[in-house]
Each structure stands twice: as C-alpha cells, then as structure tokens.
Amino acid sequence: MCGALGLDASSPVVERIDTLDRFTQRLADGPCDVVVSAYHFDGFTAMDAWEVLLGMPGRQPAFIVLSRSASEAEAIDAVRRGACDFLRKNALAQLARVMVRALDASRIRIAKEDSQAELAGSVERSTELNDYLRKCVEEELQAIAREVHDDIGGSLTALKSDLGWIGQQAKEPGVIDHVNAATEMLQHAIRASQRIVQDLRPPVLERGIVAAVDWLADSFERRTGVKTAFTSTHQVIHAPEDVQLVTYRTAQAALTTIARHAACSEVRIDLSDGENVLKLEITDNGRGLTRAELDKPRAFHGLGARARTVDGRLAINSRSGGVGTSIILSVPLAPVVGSLKTAHRGAAALG
Template sequence: MSALPEFQTAHVIRILHLEDSRVDHALVKFALQRSHVACELTLVDTLPDFERELDHGHHDIVLADYHLPGFTGLDAWELVRQRAQPLPFVVLSGAIGEAAAVEAMHRGISDYLLKDNMTRLAHVIERAIEVSRARQARTRSDAELAASQRRLGELAEHLQTSIERERADIAREIHDDIGGALAAVRLDLSWVARRTTDPDLKQHMDTALEMLRHALEASQRIMMNLRPPILDQGLVAAVQWLGTNFERRTGLRVGVRTSSETLDVPRDVQLVAYRTAQEALTNVAKHAMASSVEIDLSDREGVLTLEVSDNGRGMTEQERRKAKSFGLLGLHERAHKVDGWLDVSSGPRGTSVILSVPLTPEARAVTGEDDSEEEPMQIKEGNA
C-alpha cells in the first residue's frame, strides 16, 4: 500500500469514527498506521455523542459502521448531510448488502468499504477527502460566480437608470434652452422677413427660416429619442410613432400589429419595450439591408410580447458575439430588470427580436404555451 505524503507532511487527518466495536476501531487504527497515514481518531458509538462531535469537534472525515445498536450508518449520514458543509462520509461495514450499498451511494455518501478489505482504507479516505475538497471548491466558485453576476446585474441596472435620468435631463435642457431659443429666433426672423422689401435679404431670410425649421424638427426628434413623452399616451401609441418615424426616415415599409387599441402595462415595462423596439429598429437601419419591418405587440395570456422582425440578410453567430457589441446585451439586461427575457433568432430570411415580460404572477409561472388558437391581430400600418 502506498503512503499518502501530502497527509504525512502537511496535515494530520482528523477522523470521526462511529463504531461500537473496540476491536474494529483498533483494526482501523492499525490499518492506517501500516499505510503511514498521520491521523487522529475520535471514537463514538451513539448518535448523541456523534452529533455532539459534529457540533463541537473538528474533523476532516467520518468513518461509520453500517449496523449499529438502534440505528444505521445512514441515520448518521442524515445528520452530516444537514450541515452547511457536510464532511466526507465513508461507510465501513463488516457486511453490507448490495441494496444497502446502492441506497447509501444514492443518498450521497462518499464511499463504502468492507472491513475485510482494510488495505484499501487509506486510499478510500484520501479519495473521499479530495472529492470533498473539490466539491467545496466548486461550490465556492459557483457562489462567487453567482455573486459576481448579481453585482454585474445591479451595476447594469444602475447604469440604465442613470442613463435614463441623464437622457431626461438632456431632453429637458434641449426643450427649455435650445428649443426655446430656436423658436424665439424663428419668430424674430419671420418678423424681419415680413417687413423687408429687399429681394436678396428676403431670400436669405427664407433660407435661414428653412434651416431653423430643420433645426427645430431635429431638436424635437432628439428629445423624443432621449425621453419619449409619447409613452404618456400608452405603449401602443409609442410603438406606432416609432414605426411611422422610422419609415419616414429610412423609406423602409413598417407594419405595426397590436392585439388591442390600448395595453395596460406598467411604466417601467413600457420603457423597456419602447427601448427594445428602438434598438431593434436602429440595428435594422444599420445592418439588416432589409426592405420591410414588422412589429407585433400583444398582451395575451398576461404576457407582454414585442416582436420586431425584418426581411434582411440576418446575423451570423460571430456578429452576435463580436467584441464591443453591447446593444443586444443591454436589451437582455433591460428585460431581466423587469423579470422578462429576450430571444433573438436570425437566418437568411431576416432577424427577429422578441421581448417577453410576464404581467401577472400566473403568467410568470406559466410560459411557452401554444397560442395557435389566438384571434387575428388588428393591422395598423406604420404609414397610416
């Protein structure tokens, strides 16, 4: 039997031995000595003593007989399994049937060994401790990863909130300062244009007024993009405005379909849906090379569903995952913020961005049901 050098030099194994036979306890001690395992054995033979050692002792592993007076090794394992960090647990029995061994392993014990095979005891202990350490390390890593993801989610939510707040501030400044100033200049130029008789001056005035008209329209458009006051009229009106405005700017045909004239949607969900449609349309204009876009908006079955589909060239997996491509990632985070989710499907016939947000507790519990019997949506073209 090979020795266990890491245990000899670096660590003394503290073994809690649950055994009612002093002879068998001595055999365990002898087997470990022959394998040159540095260890400390604590012997207990009742469940109360065993539980007390679990509470107050410091042990690396449990060795437990299977048949004990009034209880079994599995009863002891149940006490260990309830701990925050269960110790590795090895059943060491003189006679354990196959069914009992299968049940023990199914319940999660580390290993089992027959007492007539004591030469393997050191190896079994070593392996059980190594597996336990690996499992604890994986549990810590999973917990750290979950905490990191939670912090990233909180950061993303904070950033989105800050961005929306800054957008509102900028839109307010554009309206109050720039918009007001442009409107005043337009009034003054109109006043001058009405009173001049010089043809050259009048032509310059008309040109300036036209430029001012474009500047005012641009400021209105920027304000709508930064802080959409049209959401005060409801999500349906806001999405229809997006479609109409997008069609006017790009020349692409936009169809908007809704399940009803108005949708009862919380303000935060409205904003997420609006930004999702806005980002999806922006991606269509930049990358899709499409000729038409369809926007479907529904709140059936207590789930808000927004789908923006185009007939463009689609996206490759590399394009979706390329570095510094944060648009879709931001949409995922927005959806997660309101307990929703985002699906993106793409192929040679185009791309679909689908946002789903449960609006009721029942809808949060039941999703993905067949909706093939739905009534047809009302059709509202974006250029209507």
C-alpha cells in the same frame, strides 16, 4: 457509523453513532469533518444516512462507506451518489489514508464551491450595478431631453419668430437675404433639436406605448420600404413609464438591426398584455442569424440588460438559412382592467 469532529493530527475527536435518529440529531447539533459509515445497519443503510446528510443545511462532510458484504454494484452506487470513497472492512489498515484523501478532496470541493459562489456573487453584483447605471443613464437622458425641449427648443422657436419679424421690417435686399439664410439655419437647428429629443425621450410615448410602437412601425415601413404589420391586443395598454420606455427602445433597436442585417421583405410586430405580462414580439422573414452572430458579446446583450431593469426578459429565436428571426420581450405587469378593442395597422402576415 462514526463521525470524526474537528479532525486534525493532534487532537481528533471521534463519536460512535448507531442509529439514524441519533445521526440526524448529531448533524443538527453541529458540523463534522468526516463520516465513516458501515454499509448495512439494522433497518437502514449507509445510503439512507447519506440522504439524511444531503437534507441538512450547510456543507456536507466527507462520507466514507465501509462494508464486508456489499456488492460491487452497491459500492459503485455509493460513490455515484456522492460518497467520497468505499472501503472493504478487510482493508481497515488503509482507513487513515482514505480519510486523509477524502478530507483533501472535501477541502478542494469546498474551495471550489466558495470560488464559484464568489464568482456568482460578483457577476450578480456586476449585473445589478450595470442595471443601476443603465437606469441612471436613462433618467439623465430624460432630464436632458426635457431641457433641450423646454429651454433650447423654446429659445430657438422664439428666435425664429424674432427673425420673421425682422424679415418683415427689413427693406434692403441684403438684410432680407441674411434673414432668410439665418432662418433656414435656425430651422435646421430646430429639426436637429427635435431629433435629439426624439432619440433621448420620444414625445410619442406621451400618447402611450401602443401609439409609440405603431409610429415606429409606420416610420420603419416608410423609411425602408419593408412591408410592416403591427397588431395590439388593446388600443391602450397601461404600463409604467419605465416599462413603456424599455419596450419602445427594444422595438427601436430591433427594427434598426432588421434594417441593417435581416435582408427581409416583411416584418410583423405584435404587442399584447395578456396574463399581466407585456409582450412585444418582432418577427422578420429575413436570412436569420447564425450561432456566431447570436453569441457576439454586443449583439443583443444590451437589450437583455435593458429588459432586466424592469424585471423583464429577452428571447431571440433564429436560425440561419432564410427562416427569419423573432425578438421577444416579456415584462410582468400589475393587474389592470383594459379595453377589449384591438388595434392594428396593416394586414401582412408572414408565411
């Protein structure tokens, strides 16, 4: 067995090694460019040396196997297991060419690995940036919601009270008509501000995630007429605010998608926190989704990205042909002691 170090055309450095222990030690001392190994040694084979090489940190050098007696099956196995090349000892004149070819292949492999690592790092950085921006947006939405609720909502309510007083004091019919019209427009503005606050930061979440999802289910059933069953393992599930918000947004988006595309007659929503994992599962009995629909870039990627902001994951189970769709959100939770009571609304079960 020999290892060629710093191999270049002007000053190749070659070391001869004849034991597996010395080979292991040599690899630990520093990298080499190419290893040329006889297939059979006293007590071990080239494939044993290859396994040692695979277990070492860093990049694997080009590995060439030499043999006079190895079978064709052994030669094929060596290449299949990762050796760059296999050369008969009676063709040693070709060794230099084989080494150059192996080094070229090794450089191409290393360049490919570097490129893939750089791409993976870029994707990871992009994902982290997107998650960070999503968190920033969510925090900004919450701040806007508080401002709309506290400042604008409070001002509109005070203005409505003042208009009511003016209406009580007014005597002329024309003034009263204007006051009534202004009051009606003001009431419309108040409802609009409440709807904006609801979209930005649902006040119902202040009652907890169980109550919030139950409210979504009830609103969905009243709005669409689709029979909706909601069950929860506890009447109160303790979870951080950001986890509750992600869970609420996931349920909200899933129900919106179901209303638009599922063509279903029943929906089941299950919320649980067993084994320190908050799990939300929303299942419909609609037409299901095709692979093309699932692969659309904007289909459910936003929900998946939102789930990652709280270290959660989103799974979509669906087949087209009227078998329905399940959207499952799973988020890890810190261990807590909760109630054993079960909350439920409706008794519908999908067949």
